[in-house]
Amino acid sequence: MATKKKNAEIQPVVGIIMGSDSDLPVMEPAATELKNFDIPFELTVVSAHRTPARMVEYASKAADRGIKVIIAGAGGAAHLPGMVASLTTLPVIGVPVKSSNSLDGWDSLLSILQMPNGIPVATVAVNASKNAGILAASILALSDDKLAAKMKTFKTGMEKEVLKKASVLKDKNWPNYFDQ
Numbered sequence: 326m327a328t329k330k331k332n333a334e335i336q337p338v339v340g341i342i343m344g345s346d347s348d349l350p351v352m353e354p355a356a357t358e359l360k361n362f363d364i365p366f367e368l369t370v371v372s373a374h375r376t377p378a379r380m381v382e383y384a385s386k387a388a389d390r391g392i393k394v395i396i397a398g399a400g401g402a403a404h405l406p407g408m409v410a411s412l413t414t415l416p417v418i419g420v421p422v423k424s425s426n427s428l429d430g431w432d433s434l435l436s437i438l439q440m441p442n443g444i445p446v447a448t449v450a451v452n453a454s455k456n457a458g459i460l461a462a463s464i465l466a467l468s469d470d471k472l473a474a475k476m477k478t479f480k481t482g483m484e485k486e487v488l489k490k491a492s493v494l495k496d497k498n499w500p501n502y503f504d505q
Contacts, residue, residue, distance in 0.1 A: 358458025384412035400424025403436035
């Protein structure tokens with residue numbers, strides 16, 4: 326699914342891949358964050374174990390197609406992010422998925438975290454594709470001033486939310502460090 330604008334195809338710059346369509350509910354928040362930042366993306370299923378040739382093709386051609394960052398979600402043995410990282414020079418963000426055959430997601434998390442030297446995969450928390458989308462936006466913002474401004478607005482918005490919540494507690498006369 327590539328994002329579209331005014332019926333004209335826009336070249337995706339982030340690839341979101343997952344080992345199975347059952348991972349889609351976990352991976353959708355990454356797509357939502359990319360949409361929020363107006364970052365074109367594509368989304369598909371690429372299994373390291375069931376479609377290794379498809380995985381090799383996707384990873385080896387991604388940069389030539391204009392992809393700048395790959396977000397790869399995988400459950401169980403979770404080889405997809407690492408295998409993709411071994412086939413491309415692009416940054417790969419791994420999303421460990423707590424799947425039906427998972428050990429509470431620990432197996433996926435450790436599989437993605439424990440990459441050998443030379444094949445790094447940035448890894449977010451189990452089922453935390455929202456953070457993967459935000460991290461992809463942060464990476465892209467390094468060379469895009471408009472996106473950097475959106476990231477700053479995003480961070481400022483989070484700060485305002487926290488301060489509003491702190492104000493509610495203060496209004497209820499709860500003691501806190503900042504009133505000392």
